[in-house]
Amino acid sequence: MRTLLLLLSLVVASVSLLTWVRAPNYVWTWKLAILAGEFGHWLVLLPLGLAAAIACGPADAGRSVGLVLCVVATAGFLRPVVSARRLAATLPRGLQEAFGGPGAGTSGLDLLRLYRGRPVPGVRVVTETFAQPEGEDLKLDFYAPAQAGGTPRPCVVVIHGGGWDGGDRAQLAAWNARLVAQGYAVAAVSYRLAPRWIWPAQRDDVLAALAWLKAHAVRLQVDPTRFVLLGRSAGGQLATAVGYGARDPALRGVIALYAPHDMPFAWSVSREDDALNSVNLMRQYFGGPPDTPARLALYESASGQLLARPDSPPTLLVHGEPDTLAWHRHSERLTARLQEHGVPHYYLRLPWATHGFDFNPDGPGGQLAGQAIGKFLADITR
Secondary structure (H helix, E strand, O other): OHHHHHHHHHHHHHHHHHHHOOOOOOOOHHHHHHHHHHHHHHOOOOHHHHHHHHHHOOOOOHEEEEEEEEHHHHHHHHHHHHHHHHHHHHHHHHHHHHOOOOOOOOOOOOOOHHHHOOOOOOOEEEEEEOOOOHHOOEEEEEOOOOOOOOEEEEEEEEEOOOOOOOOOOOOHHHHHHHHOOOOOOEEOOOOOOOOOOOHHHHHHHHHHHHHHHHHHHHHHEEEEEEEEEEEEHHHHHHHHHHHHHOOOOEEEEEEHHHHOHHHHHHOOOOOOOOOOOOHHHHHHOOOEEEOHHHHHHHHHHHOHHHHHOOOOOEEEEEEEEEOOOOOOOHHHHHHHHHHHHHHEEEEEEOOOOOOOOHHHHOOOHHHHHHHHHHHHHHEEEE
16 A cells, blocks of 8 residues: 555656646646646645645655655645745736736636636627638637627637647637637638648638638627737647737737747747657648748748737747647747837746646636736737
8 A cells, every 4th residue: 555655646746847847748737837837836736635645654764755756746735726826916917017907907816716707798699601621611710709889809710729730629628618708709710731731821721711701890899990810739820820910900919828929939849759649730821841941931921920910919928838739939039029029928837837738717826817818808909
């Protein structure tokens, strides 16, 4: 029994360390990192229970080792909550300084919400076809807010992730419903996927969705002068590339979560042996490596960091430092470029979070991201 308890303590402590370090390059360890980072406030019960069981045994070296492992696990699982509380104290002021707005507002980590969650409001969702490139139906899901007096609302255009060769517009739909509850319309859009379709087909599809929404703004009760692009992972790359490249005054802002923004740089740090074989993903997306002038130009045209200008829309970036699938340096480098051009921006860096941390919208990372997105939208669409 003592051996089993020690083994379990070692396993639990190892999982908890994923809130401190990047997970090894396997999909299953990445998923464990999400579990440790965004559900650690539940998992902490494991080392506490193991510690109680080990403490009942004889006082020897085995007990000491087991208790140390349980202390390590407890600290690892509680790290996201402690770090999130510290970040929450400075987040409102940082956002207010970056984007202006009527005031800093209030923020904070809701400890009860970590455990009980928050109900997802009911929302009317209508699926529409917005384009048919080469006979392929492209659809969007329109989440309509309850309109007060028919007042046109700002619209958040959500671009899904999935490595450019997968994913769909139904990803993380609970986030869309919560945005609607805050008074925004939401359009979750599809785009053509690699390897059948290479860039810039995806850019053209997002632009087509924007054009369709503007053309149907009256029927949808959307304000055609107030759009915001929100993308995660591959969708975040699309959000910054389209948002900065279109130079459309109707695009009031861009939100990108854990995304790459300089595609030649992304190629230079990609590896075949990482969790997603990022070399293959980029070959599919662009039709090959950036080894010719024409293909290098494709990579550059997909790079929000290279497209940024002083008149680019205000930007909110969110990235976890130990992200396994997309290096946080992507967001750091874009932040430096936006600073250079004087573009209003804010980079929310989460020290414990990995790729897809917002899978749990009520976890430490989910709560902070939700607060940042809410304040950002309120400031730039007012």
